[in-house]
Amino acid sequence: MDVRTEIIAVGSELLLGQIVNSNAQFLSQQFAQLGMGVYYHTVVGDNSTRLEHAIKIAQNRSNVIVFTGGLGPTKDDLTKETIATMLGKKLVFDYEALASIEQYFTKTKRKMSENNKKQALVLEDAVILKNDHGMAPGMGIKVDDIIYILLPGPPSEMRPMFQNYCRGYLQQTLGLQEKIISRVLRYFGIGESQLETDIEDLINEQTNPTIAPLAAEGEVTLRLTAKHIDEAVANEMLDELESKINQRVGEFFYGYNDTTLISELSKQLSNKKRTVAAAESLTGGMFSEYITAIDGASNIFKGSLITYTNEMKVNILRVSKQTLSEHGAVSEQCAIEMAEQVRDIVGSDIGISFTGAAGPKPHEGQPVGTVYIGVAVKGKETSTYKLHLSGTRQGIRIKTVKYGCHYIVKHLKDL
Known part of the structure; x- marks a missing residue:
């Protein structure tokens, strides 16, 4: 069966931007693992007419329609009522759910209003998906070769319901066997166009697995996706493709899936039992903010000195006045002194410095995007890196931290 899945999230709060549609992201990931192609995401407010319109569109293009939200007790919770009308199905009480709701109110010593009973109403002939973490049950029903899945809106209820009951229902109803396994490879220090050029033939020849380049702020990622009935075989296919790719661009590879450069730095520092300190100028404490967001940062991060002005660089970091007068703050010489001084003042194994012109105007005659980074490792000659970055002021600062x-x-890999 060619599975064409559509997710319809119901809730005006989604359209108003009051909450993020995390349910659609979660479900898409789960459907990918089941080998179900998700073709469309739809969001509709708490309005029966607009929901009917969205369902009619979905019926013409999808054969699995999954709804989240609108199963609650209030008047604007109208998902199952609208679907029941469109499918010509009655709503009947699921007495197990009703008993559970009544027990909840008895246990909490609260009076149950009549509208709470509404949550126990389900489509006649539907398979009931138990709600172990809330009141309204979910349901699945197949009508005219289309499968309709109704799930609650709160993620704390929807996710366990899907994992414990909905997944099995779909596997049985669809006879699913093929799995889709994805792996994200993360690269830094190479542009998206260059990376695609380096692996162009692999992209052109892709069938299974597939390669999807994705761009991030100063980074490039590749999502590899393989389909196979056996998950182990799918992973072997991904391993083979990853190896081919990294034979060409492996020097820029730094991690998988949701990891970040700061997370990888934290791991490397922990593994090598080294500490770092930062002297920040144009980044204004951004490096420190990122690294201290990591759990256990106190074991690897000694501290930082934010010396935004030349006066602070002289008085706090002990950068020589001569260096600043002859070369300026945006210079290789200043970056070296900043990195070495913060390392020695704070007593860390590594000192890193960030100095440059983030914009919007040039600084000391240096064009916007000119950045110097110094890395002073105890016992080794200090290294400096000159960058010519583009983008907004904030974008330049973020890229600077990532390069750092x-x-x-x-350097840690060489230690």
Whole structure:
């Protein structure tokens, strides 16, 4: 069966931007693991007419329609009522769910209003999906070769319901066997166009597994996806493709899936039992903010000095006045002194410095995007890196921090 899945999230709060549609992301990931192709995401408010319109569109293009939200007790919870009308199905009480709701109110010593009983109403002939973490049950029903799945909106209820009951229902109803396994490879220090050029033939020849390049802020990622009935075989297919790719661009590879450069830096520092300190100018404490967001940062991060002005660089970091007068703050010489001084003042194994012109105007005659990063490792000659970055002021600062993490990781690998 060619599975064409559509997710319809119901709730005006989604359209108003009051909450993020995390349910659609979760479900898409789960359907991918089941080998179900998700073709469309739809969001509709708490309005029966607009929901009917969205369902009619979905019926013409999808054969699995999954709804989240609108199963609650209030008047604007109208998902199952609308679907029942469109499918010509009655709503009947699921007495197991009704008993569970009544027990909840008895246990909490609260009076149950009549509208709470509404949550126990389900489509006649539907398979009931138990709600172990809330009141409204979910349901699945097949009508005219289309499968309709109704799930609650709160993620704390929807996710366990899907894992414990909905997944099995779909596997049985659809006879699913083939699995889709994805793996994200993360790269830094190479542009998206260059990476695609380096693996162009692999992209052109892709069938199974597939390669999907994705761009992030100063990074490039590749999502590899393989389909196979055996998950182990699918992973072997991904391993083979990853190996081919990294034979060409492996020097820029730094991690998998949801990892970040700062996370990888944290791991490397922990593994090598080294500490780092930062002297920040244009980044204004951003490096420190990122690294201290990591659990256990106190074991690897000694501290930082934010010396935004030349006066602070002289008085706090002890950068020489001569260096600043002859070369300026945006210079290789200043970056070296900043990195070495913060390392020695704070007493860390590694000192890193960030100085440059983030914009919107040039600084000391240096064009916007000119950045120097210094890395001073105890017992080794200090390294400096000159960058010519583009983008907004904030984008330049973010890229600067990421490059700093990248360079420290390179040094740690050599230790």
